[in-house]
Amino acid sequence: MTILVVDDDIRINELLCDIFSVEGYETISAFDGEQALKKLEKNKNIDLIVLDVMMPEFDGWEVLKYVKDNTDCKVLMLTALSDEKSEVKAIRSGADDYVAKPFKRAVLLERAKRLIQESAKEKSRRYECEGLVLSVMEHKVYINGKEVKMTAKEYNLLHLLMKNSSIVLSRETILDKIWGYVYDGNDRTIDTHIKMLRHSIGDYSDKIRTVRGVGYSFEGEVKVI
Secondary structure (H helix, E strand, C coil), rough: EEEEEEECHHHHHHHHHHHHHHHCCCCECCCCCCHHHHHHHHHHEEEEECCCCCCCCCHHHHHHHHHHHHHEEEEEEEEECCHHHHHHHHHHHHCHHHEEEEECHHHHHHHHHHHHHHHHHHHHEEHHHHHHHHCCCCCCCECCCECCCCCCHHHHHHHHHHCCCCCEEEHHHHHHHHCCCCCCCCCCHHHHHHHHHHHHHHHHHEEEEEECCCCEECCCCEEEC
């Protein structure tokens, strides 16, 4: 399990990494909001983000918004802003938990472990639509029990569409979630990858509906197991 520690205070950042490393977690450090977003782009296997609020570049609120809009990562806010108003703001903004500084090591670890367990449970999910199955844990797709070979982008597209079945996703949303905020290419690349994905899933290609001028949606009853 991997934890991204985001805090501009070097001493606290190192302390947090030491605390989590002793417990067997892999840690990645970022010292401002911009670094945090770049680390997220490069490391798709992050299970938990321990996020400070007061930071240079992008603050914790901006990073939190990006994370919740574009990833499935759990976020534990860790900040000196211990007033009730800040805690409520964190929860309303999508934070999964909130710990005030100075923190107690045992409490921090317990809350982090709980969020990581929830993350692991979500990663074990399977999305099924008739004979089409997407296994998150295996990072594989099956049709009638036979594995379907596809690119990473095709898999990520199908995962995003099935997870949001019957919801029309705009091209902008798809670009942000699959290609990331640093992508500066043409959004027509989505159409190319959708075409490839449809080819890969064969008889289930009609489950991916084009909404002209908007984007795409997955139409079909998806069971989450």
